[in-house]
Structure formats: structure tokens, C-alpha cells
Amino acid sequence: MRPTPPARPPGPRTRSPLGQASALRADPLGYMRHLRTAYGDVLTLRIGPRDVLMVCDPAAAREVLVEKASSFRKGRGIQKMQDFLGSGLLTAEGQEWRTHRRLMQPAFHRSALSGMASSIVEATQPTIGRLHQSADRGQPVEVGGEMLRVTLRAIAAVLFGTGLSDAELAVVERELPPLLDRTTQRVRAFIDVPTEWPTPANRRAQASGAALDRIVARIIAQRRAAPEPGHDLLGLLLSARDEDGQGGLNDREIRDEVMTLFLAGHETTATLLTFLLLEFARHPDVQERARAEVRAVLGGRDPDAADAPALPYLNACIQEALRLYPPAWIVPRQATEPVTVAGYSLPAGASVSVNIFLMQRSPLAWRRPDNFDPERWLNGTRTPDAFMPFGAGARMCIGNHLALLEATLMSALLLRDLSFDVPDGGPTGLSPSVTLKADGPVIAHVTRVD
Structure with a gap:
């Protein structure tokens, strides 16, 4: 007779109706x-009325995300994003x-x-110019804000090419943050206000979403009417088709994917x-070594995609930053059927959180796990x-190659x-929210390097 797996992994006990929610909030x-x-x-x-299985073990994480992925759907928090982002790959x-994944995958191949x-x-150059001005004036720079601006401009350029006017880009820069803020509030909320209720936050997010929708709809209609060559x-x-040349994404589906990519x-x-x-900044020797590598490869020219393999130390620094500070620091899943994970029985509907942050800082897996060490x-x-x-697994972020390409090109230009x-x-x-951030502003002094 096969032994019955234990029903509940170890964990803290509590009589509070909130479970461990208060400690997690603090x-x-x-x-x-x-x-x-x-x-x-x-x-x-326990978070409120639900038990949550927290997974920090790599083998158990692979069970959830790869080997038994068909037994799980995305977590409740991600499901809440649909109200504002629509039904893109994330939701x-x-x-x-x-x-959608099959149709979109070719667009995210390295060759594309x-x-x-x-x-x-090109999208990074205005930021480089502003930083040069700050260096010349001796003005400190709020790094997080600058990086938000440059990555927004970059994703807009990658999405739309030259199809987005300066005025429309300004609208995107103004309207995207309120939409993302409300989405974050919904994901984090223990008890959430329905999006249909006319609260100030909902009205602001809906107005922002409508403004962004108008821009995306205009560009899609323009491209449908007069397709442009380009990449x-x-x-x-717009040109994605099944292998038989049929199918494709309609305008609403493309809108949802564009919002997700933003x-x-x-x-x-x-x-x-x-x-x-x-x-x-904390490791000047690492910064100088990465800069020397960039300069040796580039000379005075701008980087391109072919330069990435020639920058192994810079790439190691990027990988190490991703290890210590994974933006998507936790991956929520919900069981769609009875399933076992790490030998424990889970019922249908069970919540699972794969804790990428703790797994990537595990002393069982990494030497000096909290140290920034690109050499590893x-x-x-x-x-x-x-x-x-x-x-x-199959639901691995479709934009991983794009993110690494952006990080490599931008950091090479900056350094x-x-x-x-x-x-x-x-x-x-x-500060762990939907993404992992620093708990305060990163204020840097920037100087030119001859």
C-alpha cells in the first residue's frame, strides 16, 4: 500500500483570523x-482564511513551475491585474x-x-545627455526615476518604432504610473474595492487606461491601414500567424499584450x-572593471546586440544583480486539481508562492549568498x-531576452x-510589492570619465 503524503507542511500556528498577514505586512x-x-x-x-505553501527549494519550485505546471494556474493576485491590463500573457x-504564446514567441527570439x-x-541617449548635465553641474541624480524614464522610452521604441509622437510619449509617461499603482494596490490588498466602484483611485486608473487605450488604438489602426516595414x-x-498562415491577434488582444509589455x-x-x-557604486573596483571591459570592446562607438557576448564581466554583474534583486521576486500559483509538491498533498484551489528571492539567496545553494559577487x-x-x-518552464517570461538586451546595452552606455x-x-x-524595489531613493553623484 502506498503511504499517504502528509497533508500540511510545517509552519507557524496562530489563532488570529488574519493568520500571519500582520507579520508579513510589517x-x-x-x-x-x-x-x-x-x-x-x-x-x-496562513494569510487570512487561506493556507499558502511557500516554496524556496529549487526542486520543489521546478515541480510547480515545470514538471506539474499543468496542475496550476496563475495566482489570485495576477488574476486581479486583468481588470486594467486585460488578458495578455501575464494574466x-x-x-x-x-x-498567444505561440503567436508571439517568434517576435521575442534573439534574432528578432x-x-x-x-x-x-537611441532611446537611452536623452538620459545620457541629462546625466552629463547633472555631472557638469554637480547635481545629484535620483537613479530610480531616471531608470524608469529610460526604460519606458525604450519599451515604447521597441513596441512602436517611430509611431509614437513626443506628445503621446508624454501622455504615456504621465498616465502609466497611476494605472500601475492601482494595479499594485489591488494585488496587495487583503480585501479589495471592486474596480466598478467609483472611488478616486478607480476613476484615476480608468481615466489613465482610457488615455493609453486611445494611443494604442490609433497606432494599431494606422498600422492596419498602412503596414510599415520594420522590426x-x-x-x-500584427503580422503574427499560425503555421498554416491563419489566425492572428485581433485589435483587443494586441492592446492587451501592449499594456502587458508596458x-x-x-x-x-x-x-x-x-x-x-x-x-x-558600492563596489568601485567592480564598476571600474566593467567599464574597462566596455571601453575595450566599444572604443568610442555605441553598443549593438552583437557586442553582448563580448562583455562577459558586465553580463556577470547583471546576472548577479538579478540573483540578489529579482524584480519578479515571488511567483504565485493556484492548484487547479489535487497535486503533490515536495511530497505534500495539496487540494484543488490551494495557493502556492514560489519565493524566488529566498531561493536565490539560499545558503544551501550559494556561497556568501547575500554578497554581490559577479565572479561566481x-x-x-x-x-x-x-x-x-x-x-x-513554459510560462517563463517571454521577454527575458529583451530584458537582458536592454540591461546590457543601457548599462554599457551608462558605464x-x-x-x-x-x-x-x-x-x-x-520593499517587496508586485516587484522588488529599494525601500528608499537611490541618490547618486555622477561624474564624467575621460
């Missing part, structure tokens, strides 16, 4: 670290997700993305670059099974001519 990462130390890499915590499920490198470089993502999405290709890359520059990616001491900054210093060491805490 210090989410600190409390999760405490739980992992006390109960191991697979544990149960879609089932056959809809499979169809390499043609967009010049758009990324931007919108053109590739979210996934904007804030996450900005967060990565902010932490990368912060670590460069060059000397064979990395642990690839415990590194999933873009998720894993080539500029040096970054954070005199006070910058914020030491982390």
Missing part, C-alpha cells in the same frame, strides 16, 4: 527569512494563453530582438538597472538550478562615459 522579507530558517524551504503560512490562462538594439540605444514588436504582433518591460528592467548601478558567474560557483529570475557614486551607500532595505 516586514515581509524579514519574516519570510525567519520562517524559512525555522521551518525549512517548503512551509505553510491569460488555458487555450488563450497557449495561442537584435534588430531592435538601435532603438534601445518593432507591434509590427511583428508593465513587464518597463518597471522590472528599471528596477534591475537601479540595483545594478547601486551595486556598482565566471568561475563555476554559480548554482543554475537555484536561479529563476524570469520564472521557469562608458560616466561614473556612479552613492556616498551614503544607498538604501539598505528592500
Whole structure:
């Protein structure tokens, strides 16, 4: 007779109707670290009326995300994003997700993305110019804000090419943050206000969404009427067809994917670059070595996609920043049928959170796990099974190659001519929300490098 798997992994007990929600609110990462130390890499915590299986173990994470992925859907928090983002790859499920993924995948192959490198470089130039001015004036720079602006411009250029006017780009810069803020509030809320209720936050988000919809609809209609040659993502999405030449995405589906790409290709890359520059400032020797590599490869020219393989140390720095500060720091899933994970039985409807942050800082998998050490990616001491900054399996982030291309090109441009210093060491805490951020502004002094 086969033994029955234990029903509940270890975890803290509580009589509070909120479970561990209050402790998680007060210090989410600190409390999760405490739980992992006390109960191991697979544990149960209670949030309100629900038990949540927290997974920090690489093998169990692969069970959820790869081996038994068909037994899970995306978590409740991600489902809440549909109200404002629509049904893009981030939120879609089932056959809809499979169809969209199949149609969109060719647009995100490295070969397709390499043609967009010049758009990324061009979108970065205004930021380089502003930073030069700040350096000449001795003005400090708020790194996070600058990175948000440059990554928004880059994703707009990659999506639309030259189809977005300066006035429309200004609208996107103004209207996207309120929409993302309300989406974040909904994901984090224990008890959420329905989006149909006319609250100030809902009205503001709906107005922002409508303004963005008008821009996207105009560009889609223009492209449908007069297709343009080129390699931007919108053109590739409009021309996407099944293998038999049939199908394709309708205008609403393309709108939803564009909104998803604005979210996934904007804030996450900005967060990565902010932490990368912060670590460069904290480790001047690492910054100088990366700069020397960039200058040796580029000379005085701008980078392109073909340069990325020739920048192994810079790429190691990017990988290490992703390990320490994964923007998508937790991956929520909900079981759609009874399933076992790490030997434990889960019923249909069970909530699972794969904790990428703790897995990538596990002392069982990484030497000196909390240290910024790019060398680990060059000397064979990395642990690839415990590194999933873009998720894993069929639902791995479709934009992973785009994010790495943006990070490589932008950081090469920034390092080539500029040096970054954070005199006070910058914020030491982390703020985990939908994405992982620093818990305060990163204020840098920027100087020109001859």
C-alpha cells in the first residue's frame, strides 16, 4: 500500500483570523527569512482564511513551475491585474494563453530582438545627455526615476518604432504610473474595492487606461491601414500567424499584450538597472572593471546586440544583480486539481508562492549568498538550478531576452562615459510589492570619465 503524503507542511500556528498577514505586512522579507530558517524551504503560512505553501527549494519550485505546471494556474493576485491590463500573457490562462504564446514567441527570439538594439540605444541617449548635465553641474541624480524614464522610452521604441509622437510619449509617461499603482494596490490588498466602484483611485486608473487605450488604438489602426516595414514588436504582433498562415491577434488582444509589455518591460528592467548601478557604486573596483571591459570592446562607438557576448564581466554583474534583486521576486500559483509538491498533498484551489528571492539567496545553494559577487558567474560557483529570475518552464517570461538586451546595452552606455557614486551607500532595505524595489531613493553623484 502506498503511504499517504502528509497533508500540511510545517509552519507557524496562530489563532488570529488574519493568520500571519500582520507579520508579513510589517516586514515581509524579514519574516519570510525567519520562517524559512525555522521551518525549512517548503512551509505553510496562513494569510487570512487561506493556507499558502511557500516554496524556496529549487526542486520543489521546478515541480510547480515545470514538471506539474499543468496542475496550476496563475495566482489570485495576477488574476486581479486583468481588470486594467486585460488578458495578455501575464494574466491569460488555458487555450488563450497557449495561442498567444505561440503567436508571439517568434517576435521575442534573439534574432528578432537584435534588430531592435538601435532603438534601445537611441532611446537611452536623452538620459545620457541629462546625466552629463547633472555631472557638469554637480547635481545629484535620483537613479530610480531616471531608470524608469529610460526604460519606458525604450519599451515604447521597441513596441512602436517611430509611431509614437513626443506628445503621446508624454501622455504615456504621465498616465502609466497611476494605472500601475492601482494595479499594485489591488494585488496587495487583503480585501479589495471592486474596480466598478467609483472611488478616486478607480476613476484615476480608468481615466489613465482610457488615455493609453486611445494611443494604442490609433497606432494599431494606422498600422492596419498602412503596414510599415520594420522590426518593432507591434509590427511583428500584427503580422503574427499560425503555421498554416491563419489566425492572428485581433485589435483587443494586441492592446492587451501592449499594456502587458508596458508593465513587464518597463518597471522590472528599471528596477534591475537601479540595483545594478547601486551595486556598482558600492563596489568601485567592480564598476571600474566593467567599464574597462566596455571601453575595450566599444572604443568610442555605441553598443549593438552583437557586442553582448563580448562583455562577459558586465553580463556577470547583471546576472548577479538579478540573483540578489529579482524584480519578479515571488511567483504565485493556484492548484487547479489535487497535486503533490515536495511530497505534500495539496487540494484543488490551494495557493502556492514560489519565493524566488529566498531561493536565490539560499545558503544551501550559494556561497556568501547575500554578497554581490559577479565572479561566481565566471568561475563555476554559480548554482543554475537555484536561479529563476524570469520564472521557469513554459510560462517563463517571454521577454527575458529583451530584458537582458536592454540591461546590457543601457548599462554599457551608462558605464562608458560616466561614473556612479552613492556616498551614503544607498538604501539598505528592500520593499517587496508586485516587484522588488529599494525601500528608499537611490541618490547618486555622477561624474564624467575621460
